[in-house]
Amino acid sequence: MAERYDVIIVGAGPAGLSAAIYAARARLKTLVLDESVPGGQMKTTHKVSNYPGFPEDVKGADLAKAFSMQAERFGAKVRRAIEITAHDLTGPLKTFELDEEEHVEAPAVIVATGAKPRELGVPGESKYRGRGISYCATCDGAYFDGKEIHVIGGGNSAVEESLFLTQFAKKVTIVHQFDHFQAEPVSAAEALAHPKIEVIWNSEPRAFLGENQLEKLRIEDVKTKEVRELATDGVFVFVGYVPRTDLVKGLVKMNEWGYVETGEDMSTNVPGVYVAGDIRSKRFRQITTAVADGTIAALAVQKFVKDQQRVAA
Amino acid sequence: MSEYVKEITQADFEAEVAKSSLPVILDFFSTECPPCEALAPKFDAVAEQFAGKARFLKIFRQGNKDLASRLGVTGSPTLLFFKGGAEQGERMSGEEIKRTAIKAQIESLLGA
Numbered sequence: 001m002a003e004r005y006d007v008i009i010v011g012a013g014p015a016g017l018s019a020a021i022y023a024a025r026a027r028l029k030t031l032v033l034d035e036s037v038p039g040g041q042m043k044t045t046h047k048v049s050n051y052p053g054f055p056e057d058v059k060g061a062d063l064a065k066a067f068s069m070q071a072e073r074f075g076a077k078v079r080r081a082i083e084i085t086a087h088d089l090t091g092p093l094k095t096f097e098l099d100e101e102e103h104v105e106a107p108a109v110i111v112a113t114g115a116k117p118r119e120l121g122v123p124g125e126s127k128y129r130g131r132g133i134s135y136c137a138t139c140d141g142a143y144f145d146g147k148e149i150h151v152i153g154g155g156n157s158a159v160e161e162s163l164f165l166t167q168f169a170k171k172v173t174i175v176h177q178f179d180h181f182q183a184e185p186v187s188a189a190e191a192l193a194h195p196k197i198e199v200i201w202n203s204e205p206r207a208f209l210g211e212n213q214l215e216k217l218r219i220e221d222v223k224t225k226e227v228r229e230l231a232t233d234g235v236f237v238f239v240g241y242v243p244r245t246d247l248v249k250g251l252v253k254m255n256e257w258g259y260v261e262t263g264e265d266m267s268t269n270v271p272g273v274y275v276a277g278d279i280r281s282k283r284f285r286q287i288t289t290a291v292a293d294g295t296i297a298a299l300a301v302q303k304f305v306k307d308q309q310r311v312a313a
Numbered sequence: 314m315s316e317y318v319k320e321i322t323q324a325d326f327e328a329e330v331a332k333s334s335l336p337v338i339l340d341f342f343s344t345e346c347p348p349c350e351a352l353a354p355k356f357d358a359v360a361e362q363f364a365g366k367a368r369f370l371k372i373f374r375q376g377n378k379d380l381a382s383r384l385g386v387t388g389s390p391t392l393l394f395f396k397g398g399a400e401q402g403e404r405m406s407g408e409e410i411k412r413t414a415i416k417a418q419i420e421s422l423l424g425a
Contacts, residue, residue, distance in 0.1 A: 036351035036408055043347040044408075061347060081354040083412050099358075099412060116409070130388040130406030139346040139407075140388045142375060213385035234387055 002095060002103035005031045006305050007298075009110045010247060012078055013040020014287045015277025016112035017067040018294030019301075023110075024074035026302045031104060032071065032078045033096070039064025040114050041241075041278075042287055044136050045157075046164045051287050061138070063287075089251055089273050092308075107308050108272045108301045111248055111260075112294060115241035115278040115285070120152065124208030125237075132214025132234050137161040140236075141168045147233035150175055150217055152205055158238035159183035159191045165236065166196040173230070174199045175219055208235065243279045255281045266297035267304075274301055315357035318369045323380035331398040333368055336422045338415070340371040341381060343389035348408035352390045355412040359419070367419055396422055 007023050009016045012034035023030040037043065045060030054063075068078055079098075086097035094109040117135040119125055125133060134140040141164065149169045151162045154176035160183070162172050174191070179201045181188040191197050200219065206227065207218040216229045243259050252268040252275070253261045259281035266274045276293035278285045314320065321329050330337045340356055342349040360369035374381050374389055384393065384400075392405040392415065402418055 035411070037347050039347060061345070064347075081351050081412075083355075085413065130391045130404055131385045132387050134388050135407065136346075136348065136388075139343065139348055142343065143381070143387045143389075213387070 002105040005029045005104060005106040007031075007108045007110060007301050008033065008094065008096065008104060008106040009076075009112060010034075010084070011040065011112035011114055011244075011277070011279075012036075012038035012068065012080075013112060013114045013277060013290060014042055014067060015114070015290035015294035015297075016040070016110065017071045017078075018291040019110045019112060019276055019298040020071035020076040020078065020294075021067075021074060022295055022298035023301060024071060024076035026298070028302060028305060030071075030076040031106070032076055033082045033084065033098070034078070034080055035083055037064075037080050038068035038078055040290075042067075044138050046138050046161065048287065084247065087247060089248065089270065092272065094272060108274065108304055110266070110274045110276055110294070110297045110301060111279060112275065112277045112290075112297075113244040113247060113279055114290075115243050117237065118240045118242050120205055120237055120239060122205050122207060124210075124214075128208050128210060128214040131212070132210065132232070133208060134234065134236050135238075137164050137236055140234075141165050144169050144234050146170050148173070148231075149234040149236065150230065150232050151236045151238065152176075153238035153240075154178060154181045154183065155238065155240065156183045156187065159187045161236060161238055162191055162197055163187065163194065166194060169196065172197050175203050175205060175217075176201055177204045177222060178202065205235075241278065241285075245279060248273065248275070257281075264296075265300035266293055267300060272304065272308075314353070314371070315360055317360035317364050318357055318371055321370050321372055323372070323377040326380055329368075329370060330395055333395070333398070336367040336419070337395040338367060338369050338419065339393045339395065340369075341374045341386050341389055341391045341393070342371055343374045346389045348410075349390045351408065352392075352410055355410070355415065356392075359412060359415050362416070363419055363423075366423060394418060394422055 006028035009032045042060045043064040047057040085100045095105045148171045151174045203219045209216040260275045274297045276297040277290040394402045
């Protein structure tokens with residue numbers, strides 16, 4: 001027998017948890033599912049400086065915990081480390097099988113599965129993942145105590161995580177495809193002035209090389225076409241994100257980059273299926289914009305669920 | 314931590330992993346590592362399911378740097394699979410480790 005909810009939210013990042021706060025406060029029976037622990041990308045961000053309400057920097061992991069506790073305080077059930085092993089979002093009741101054993105259902109679902117770090121798609125990348133290549137500085141930074149490492153990318157994540165990595169590494173070399181950072185000027189200036197950070201501009205990675213473990217990074221200067229190999233103890237990759245759309249692929253309308261198209265109320269073309277946060281087609285992806293999406297989705301779902309109940313009555 | 318999972322140190326590696334008669338799944342974890350927190354309940358659940366057929370061990374990376382570096386482990390969490398003392402199959406690493414994927418790899422380890 002499936003347990004019935006008013007709304008099931010998939011993904012416990014800032015969008016999903018904000019939706020949960022609003023849904024639970026509206027007295028909707030609310031379930032949040034996450035395959036990890038709550039927080040989404042926020043939980044592995046070492047510090048957040050631009051989330052309003054915090055005059056000092058706050059650790060992403062602490063902010064994640066606060067979001068989750070707030071949602072739970074109003075009665076939302078937040079389930080961690082759950083794998084969705086089957087699902088059907090097409091009908092009037094959306095159904096999920098969890099960990100091959102449990103079943104839950106609801107008339108409305110908010111998909112807030114966000115985005116995951118983009119892989120470079122360069123030879124050797126999957127071979128050396130966890131053997132020198134990493135996508136999470138807070139998780140793996142300490143492995144590189146006193147080592148010389150490289151960071152690929154030049155956006156906010158690349159630059160801010162490089163600064164974080166200087167706590168451990170002897171030297172951090174950023175390899176960036178353009179001749180300037182895309183990161184916010186404050187962090188970019190801090191990185192450029194940092195004694196442990198060096199930057200190789202106009203260059204892209206071409207291969208990861210080594211025996212059992214990553215030893216060298218091959219890069220190409222995109223202007224001069226010069227190719228060279230750099231000895232490295234480890235490489236951190238921060239080159240943007242790709243949407244996590246497994247749950248709704250083939251079901252909802254997406255744009256050419258795979259992000260989900262929504263109305264202003266976060267509804268998709270499938271009745272009862274809403275999306276919020278980084279998975280959505282939009283111009284800017286920040287914690288604050290994810291929070292706004294989640295809020296709107298939950299308010300729209302409240303109305304949708306009430307209308308459904310009225311029709312059924 | 315579940316009763317089906319045992320924490321070891323690098324000093325135990327020879328006895329607990331290399332000489333184990335059962336297949337061993339070894340989890341390198343760190344503190345301040347949300348993906349490690351996320352893996353823990355999945356690892357516990359799979360350990361319970363395969364109790365008696367395979368051994369589930371975890372090792373704290375920060376306290377066992379030499380073994381991590383000898384095995385070339387540079388990320389947490391990382392799962393390594395051993396049979397007859399030799400490492401077998403693909404390592405699993407990072408946040409995207411699924412419970413069903415761990416199960417599938419153990420089943421193939423037991424079947425082979």
